[in-house]
Amino acid sequence: MLTYVVRRLLYSVLVLIAASFIIFSFVRLVSDPLAFLRMQPRVSEQTIRNIEERKHLNDPIPVQYLYWARDALLHQFGTTTVHDRPILPDIWRVMKNTIQLVLTAEILALLIAVGIGVYSALRQYSFFDYAATTFSFVGLATPVFWLALMLQVLFVNIYLWFDVRIFYTSNLSSVDPGPTWSLGFLIDRIQHLALPVITLAVASIATYSRYMRASMLEVVNADYVRTARAKGLPERRVTMKHAFRNALIPLVTVVALNFGSLLGGAIVTETVFSLDGMGFYFIQALGVGDPYPIMAWLMVTSTAIIVFNLVADIAYGFLDPRVRYD
Amino acid sequence: MTDRQPSADRLPEEREEVELGSQSVGRPASAPVGGAMAIPEEPLSVPSDVSLTYEHGVELRARSQWAYARMRFLRHRLAVASLVVLFLIALVAVFADQLAPYSYDELDLENIASPPTLEGWHLFGTDLLGRDYLSRVIFGVRTSLWVAVFVAALSTAIGTAIGAIAGYYGGWLDNLLMRVTDLVLTLPTLAVLLTASVYLGQGKPVRVAVILALLFWTGLARIVRGLFLSLREKEFVEAARAAGASDGRIILRHILPNCVGPIVVTMTLIVATAILVEAALSFLGFGIQPPQPALGKLIAEGETEGFALWWLVTFPGLVIVIICLAINFVGDGLRDALDPTQRRVRA
Numbered sequence: 001m002l003t004y005v006v007r008r009l010l011y012s013v014l015v016l017i018a019a020s021f022i023i024f025s026f027v028r029l030v031s032d033p034l035a036f037l038r039m040q041p042r043v044s045e046q047t048i049r050n051i052e053e054r055k056h057l058n059d060p061i062p063v064q065y066l067y068w069a070r071d072a073l074l075h076q077f078g079t080t081t082v083h084d085r086p087i088l089p090d091i092w093r094v095m096k097n098t099i100q101l102v103l104t105a106e107i108l109a110l111l112i113a114v115g116i117g118v119y120s121a122l123r124q125y126s127f128f129d130y131a132a133t134t135f136s137f138v139g140l141a142t143p144v145f146w147l148a149l150m151l152q153v154l155f156v157n158i159y160l161w162f163d164v165r166i167f168y169t170s171n172l173s174s175v176d177p178g179p180t181w182s183l184g185f186l187i188d189r190i191q192h193l194a195l196p197v198i199t200l201a202v203a204s205i206a207t208y209s210r211y212m213r214a215s216m217l218e219v220v221n222a223d224y225v226r227t228a229r230a231k232g233l234p235e236r237r238v239t240m241k242h243a244f245r246n247a248l249i250p251l252v253t254v255v256a257l258n259f260g261s262l263l264g265g266a267i268v269t270e271t272v273f274s275l276d277g278m279g280f281y282f283i284q285a286l287g288v289g290d291p292y293p294i295m296a297w298l299m300v301t302s303t304a305i306i307v308f309n310l311v312a313d314i315a316y317g318f319l320d321p322r323v324r325y326d
Numbered sequence: 327m328t329d330r331q332p333s334a335d336r337l338p339e340e341r342e343e344v345e346l347g348s349q350s351v352g353r354p355a356s357a358p359v360g361g362a363m364a365i366p367e368e369p370l371s372v373p374s375d376v377s378l379t380y381e382h383g384v385e386l387r388a389r390s391q392w393a394y395a396r397m398r399f400l401r402h403r404l405a406v407a408s409l410v411v412l413f414l415i416a417l418v419a420v421f422a423d424q425l426a427p428y429s430y431d432e433l434d435l436e437n438i439a440s441p442p443t444l445e446g447w448h449l450f451g452t453d454l455l456g457r458d459y460l461s462r463v464i465f466g467v468r469t470s471l472w473v474a475v476f477v478a479a480l481s482t483a484i485g486t487a488i489g490a491i492a493g494y495y496g497g498w499l500d501n502l503l504m505r506v507t508d509l510v511l512t513l514p515t516l517a518v519l520l521t522a523s524v525y526l527g528q529g530k531p532v533r534v535a536v537i538l539a540l541l542f543w544t545g546l547a548r549i550v551r552g553l554f555l556s557l558r559e560k561e562f563v564e565a566a567r568a569a570g571a572s573d574g575r576i577i578l579r580h581i582l583p584n585c586v587g588p589i590v591v592t593m594t595l596i597v598a599t600a601i602l603v604e605a606a607l608s609f610l611g612f613g614i615q616p617p618q619p620a621l622g623k624l625i626a627e628g629e630t631e632g633f634a635l636w637w638l639v640t641f642p643g644l645v646i647v648i649i650c651l652a653i654n655f656v657g658d659g660l661r662d663a664l665d666p667t668q669r670r671v672r673a
Contacts, residue, residue, distance in 0.1 A: 015508065015509055018509060019509060023518070023521065026521065026522070027521065137651060137654060137655070138647065138651060140650075140654065141598070141602075141646075141647050141648075141650035141651040141654055142643075142646075142647050142650075143602050143605050143606060143609075143622075143643060143646055143647075144606070145605075145606055145609050145610075145622075145625070146605075146625060146639070146643035146646065146647075149625065149629060149639050149643070150639065150640065150643065152633060153633045153636045153639055153640070156633040156634075157633060157634070157636065160634065264517065267516050267520070267610075268516075268606050268609075268610070271610060282517060282520075283520070283610065286520055286521065286612075294521070297517075298517065301517065
């Protein structure tokens with residue numbers, strides 16, 4: 001087991017290095033973080049040259065990559081090209097916001113999806129089952145950004161017509177939400193987070209409930225469940241203890257993988273709701289074309305994906321003793 | 327069991343596997359008579375709808391794998407209905423120039439910011455400039471569908487080729503190709519897409535499509551590789567090799583036709599994903615650029631004109647949902663139909 005983890009991690013580090021080099025060259029080849037500055041008539045040639053000098057923008061790209069790698073390892077991802085603003089504090093801030101959003105959405109989605117999945121499986125082909133299936137299919141066919149926009153349209157129009165503010169449609173806090181940890185702050189935060197959380201949760205529920213239903217169906221018809229029933233155990237105990245707990249195992253993998261990729265920020269959701277999270281940060285960095293924040297974001301995100309992939313595999317091996325890694 | 331198709335429109339592969347129909351109830355499939363009858367004298371010229379009557383009076387029909395698949399698909403009513411819907415949408419998109427009531431950027435200055443109305447055929451309403459959104463959506467569908475089909479075709483070609491080579495040859499080649507696949511899978515897809523499209527593909531649909539295809543082949547490559555890994559050990563491959571068939575021939579003629587089912591199903595999923603991702607890219611402003619019409623872009627434009635004009639955001643998105651839903655249902659039907667372990671036609 002330990003060898004497996006170590007080998008996986010070593011391999012992942014290699015992948016990360018390769019990926020970072022590709023992306024870095026890519027960003028540097030075709031974008032110019034100083035493009036905006038060059039267009040400003042009040043910025044002198046000398047200023048631009050100074051920045052180029054300081055950030056080694058005129059060196060060959062592999063050399064630039066090494067400078068970046070040094071900054072990433074020794075100087076906490078370095079600073080932004082134009083304003084020399086440290087990157088790590090920004091990343092921490094947006095990551096906190098993203099985790100707040102993603103964790104809330106995923107916990108909510110998981111609770112609802114597990115309920116839907118189990119109930120659908122136990123009452124296969126019932127009205128509820130068909131309704132849940134329809135919901136999943138529609139949920140998977142709906143573009144996330146459009147769902148987000150429709151929620152905004154709905155609540156903006158409620159506000160316009162009835163002058164009632166139920167949920168806010170952008171940002172994370174009002175101008176003056178009150179002191180942190182006060183009730184007013186909490187309510188304000190809920191009003192802001194509700195729509196992004198719903199948006200994210202719908203997509204997750206659509207996926208998770210299908211997985212849950214499938215694995216529950218498989219387990220309910222398994223031999224050992226029939227054995228449990230044949231022993232005369234009460235139905236409730238059979239479904240909850242014997243079937244349900246084992247049906248959860250495949251879901252662990254799906255959730256872990258999804259969670260890992262969501263930590264990179266729900267790019268679309270955060271952008272639509274102007275939420276100061278990882279995805280929003282990335283889109284802005286991309287607009288500027290500055291390799292340093294883009295690379296920092298990419299490293300954090302890829303690491304999250306790799307770690308959660310590993311967590312998914314290890315958890316699977318731990319929960320299902322039939323799986324052995326070597 | 328009467329939905330016979332004329333033999334003219336059948337695919338050539340259908341003749342390869344001639345099967346006995348499920349009406350041979352009561353007699354074992356391996357009965358000498360049946361076995362003898364199943365082998366035609368001239369395999370290539372036997373039409374599959376020939377009726378074979380035995381001395382016992384039991385009617386048997388030879389039926390190909392494809393005939394079963396078609397029958398199973400036709401029984402999946404939701405899938406058939408979805409296919410019809412898709413076909414109609416595609417038809418409207420192809421003939422957009424003739425069918426759309428207005429052109430893409432024509433201004434109807436008498437109906438500015440009009441909600442959906444029958445007047446002047448503004449079924450989807452108009453925006454602040456008086457542009458008809460129904461027409462814009464129709465042209466947008468054309469671009470989006472074109473991109474999606476292109477992405478599906480290209481990424482299927484790449485994925486199948488890589489998966490087939492990796493699975494068939496194995497060894498270091500397999501290792502190398504799968505590591506490349508892992509590399510692509512490890513990258514956060516949307517982020518790479520955004521980065522790539524900012525710098526390479528903004529604007530033109532072709533460029534956006536190529537970039538999408540270069541990231542979408544990984545799943546299929548893994549599936550095809552898995553299939554090849556198991557199929558290459560099968561007896562019929564050994565037989566082909568013994569008969570002196572080259573590697574290329576074994577891959578293309580003997581193994582690949584057995585992978586068609588999963589490939590086609592994955593392809594439909596890629597089409598749906600491509601539509602969703604392209605819409606998201608265009609919405610974020612990193613995909614297809616104006617004046618090229620695209621559904622995601624239309625929604626983005628609707629957003630900037632304010633949520634009071636709700637129809638601008640609603641209808642393009644609704645069309646995306648309908649298209650993707652239909653594609654997913656078709657994929658579902660194909661999955662049931664092309665699963666070779668399923669011989670039954672579902673009632």
